[in-house]
Amino acid sequence: MRIGTAKENYLHDAALFDTNVQRAWMVALAAALLVLPFISGQYIGYLVCLVLINIVSTTGLNILTGFTGLVSLGQAAFMGVGAYTVAILEINAGTPFLLNLLIAGGAASLVGVVVGLPSLRVKGLYLAIATIAASVILHFVFANWTSVTGGVSGLTMPPASIFGFELVQPNQVYWIIMPITVVMLFGAANLFRTRIGRAFIAIRDRDISAEVLGIRLLRYKLLSFAISSFYAGVAGGLWAYFFRVITPESFPLMMSIFFLAAIIVGGMGSILGGILGAVFMTMVPEILKMMVGVLSPIWPDAVAVMSPVRIIVFGGLIIFFLIFEPDGLAEIWRNIRRFFHLWPFRT
Amino acid sequence: MQMRQVSQSARSIEPPLLNQEILAVDRVSLSFGGVKALSNVSFSVKEGSITSVIGPNGAGKTSLFNSISGFYKPSEGDVRFLGENVNKITAPERAERGMARTFQNIALFKGMTVLDNIKLGRHAHLKTNVLDALFYFGRARREECELRREIEERIIDFLEIDHIRNQSVANLSYGLQKRVELARALAMQPKILLLDEPVAGMNREETEDMARFILDVKEEWGVTVLMVEHDMGLVMDLSDHVVCLNFGKVITEGLPGDVQAHPDVISAYLGSGDVAALRKKFKEGK
Known part of the structure; x- marks a missing residue:
């Protein structure tokens, strides 16, 4: 049961983690994140990095779609802008990776603002179509602006380096990806404790009355696009440092749908939802793949037979969660927490 | 165009904040295609008062509110807030200048x-x-x-x-x-509070609470209130000044008692003519 949580001032009441139990869990999580690369193998390390990159991008999309209510299918293309920016800077200028990532985020948010311009007039599905158009155009630019992007064959870039030490393996690149992910998640959570985050939610819930409260719609919609695509740009930059080969096919439209599915499964308008959604969408296919692998010694044809089944199970799980808990995994998590707040008593 | 601009600005510079009017609606007309929602509506709201706009359904009260808060742009006439012509000022900027409103159908x-x-x-x-x-x-x-x-x-x-x-x-x-909506409007640090049917659909007790809050807002917070309301009891008890609209026109304005007794107001609400004559006419028609 949850006891002893009385607050003495407003600052404590507004804290992100407001109970000692929560803080203890966060310390445990931080410790796990610090120890992880030393105990995990290459494969686990690879998966963890991929999950973290997806978390950054999903959180960005959640700010735009989940919190501001503007449906976008351009997230992968914005990631592409970030990835190409990092690759070009790393190849031609050799600037430090942190600066490259910031510039990548900035470049992506500039593109995002331009793509977001129609959002004052069009909403919902229409805006989604407009952003698909933008991602098709960006794909075309990646594939055909050969002098800058290397055309269809793409770019191969050198690894990131800290003090002359090159980060090549997933367990090494992890030290860039993990801290940046953590910082960006805290940033997103903080955003919704202030007037800017509240304005976003107001626009989502009722844009007309938001205007009467003094919220300038165009400015805040574009700001949401800018922040969201900044996250995408940084995620794309991290992706570039992780894979180090970028082609126009690295960021297909399917990837944007992946992020949209992640926030829907995880929980729209919840930072935790974005995290859970990204973890679910990245890990479940891998876990299913592992299960098929386990079966193969017993059943030689497992891989051939079960591969399509795996995809069907994945799709089925998504549908199951949508029906079972439309508010996403985050709501399931909140229900579990609520249960333990009162345990051993029942509601 | 140039001339109009000059005359407008000249008008807004004119000194006459005579009775400390905080909001003035000056010959405002609003039409949607052929429908004239408001025609030539003029009245003013004095600082520190409670002013009510009444009128039967479809009289144009909410259209008037929307013109004041900046959703609609009047086709003719001006809205002046704190002596400044706000016709060209967007809704968010009006909010920054101290205009707060609540909605008829709750907008939380x-x-x-x-x-x-x-x-x-x-x-x-x-x-x-x-x-x-x-x-x-x-x-x-x-x-x-x-x-x-x-x-x-x-x-x-x-x-x-x-x-x-x-x-x-x-x-x-x-x-x-409704109470939370009022709270949100108060958080805007308003100079004038526009309340669109603050007690619609409330029971007696809730209405009494709301009436007390509206009076306190005026007296303790010193905020001017302009409200649209159908509950005549509330309007008559609270208001310092009442404006009655019908078919987009101001029928009459003045003290609550005078407006209530005005024959045009009675006929707007109850229909004109005496009932006996109407009944007779109806029978003859049969």
Whole structure:
């Protein structure tokens, strides 16, 4: 049961983690994140990095779609802008990776603002179509602006380096990806404790009355696009440092749908939802793949037979969660927490 | 065009804030295609008063409110707020200048708690920018703390909604939602409060509470109130000044008692002619 949580001032009441139990869990999580690369193998390390990159991008999309209510299918293309920016800077200028990532985020948010311009007039599905158009155009630019992007064959870039030490393996690149992910998640959570985050939610819930409260719609919609695509740009930059080969096919439209599915499964308008959604969408296919692998010694044809089944199970799980808990995994998590707040008593 | 511009600005510079009018509606007309929602409506709201706009359904009261708060642009005439012509000023900027309104059909943000809804009212007066917000440091933290304290101590206590502050507004009763909407409008630090049917659909007790809050807003907060309301009891008890609209025109305005007794107002609400004659006519027609 949850006891002893009385607050003495407003600052404590507004804290992100407001109970000692929560803080203890966060310390445990931080410790796990610090120890992880030393105990995990290459494969686990690879998966963890991929999950973290997806978390950054999903959180960005959640700010735009989940919190501001503007449906976008351009997230992968914005990631592409970030990835190409990092690759070009790393190849031609050799600037430090942190600066490259910031510039990548900035470049992506500039593109995002331009793509977001129609959002004052069009909403919902229409805006989604407009952003698909933008991602098709960006794909075309990646594939055909050969002098800058290397055309269809793409770019191969050198690894990131800290003090002359090159980060090549997933367990090494992890030290860039993990801290940046953590910082960006805290940033997103903080955003919704202030007037800017509240304005976003107001626009989502009722844009007309938001205007009467003094919220300038165009400015805040574009700001949401800018922040969201900044996250995408940084995620794309991290992706570039992780894979180090970028082609126009690295960021297909399917990837944007992946992020949209992640926030829907995880929980729209919840930072935790974005995290859970990204973890679910990245890990479940891998876990299913592992299960098929386990079966193969017993059943030689497992891989051939079960591969399509795996995809069907994945799709089925998504549908199951949508029906079972439309508010996403985050709501399931909140229900579990609520249960333990009162345990051993029942509601 | 040039001439019109000059005459407009000349008009707004004219000194005559005679009775300290805070809001003036000056010969405002509004038409949608062929429908004239408002024609030549003029009245003014004195600072520190409660002014009510009454009229039968479809008289143009909400259209008038929408013209004042900046959703509609009048086809003719001016709206002046604090002596300034606000025709060309957008709704968010009017909010920054101190105009707050509530809506007839509640316009709260369902995805937020009561507290966040109220905090949102202060939006235009806060200065936190994106960087402050992302790091929740310095200005963001300070502003949020001050805002929270003020909302708790002045608004939530005043409107007696402390027990629901952390609930989602979607779960609240109608009367409480109306009260939260008033709280949000008060958080805007308004100079004038536009209330669109503040007690519509409320029971007797909730109406009495709301009436008390509206009076307190005027007397303790010194905020001018302009409201549209159908509850004649409330209008007559609270108002300093009543404007009656019918078919988009001002029929009469003045003290509550005078307006209530005005023959045009009675006929607008009850229909004209005496009932006996009508009944006779009806029988003959048969």
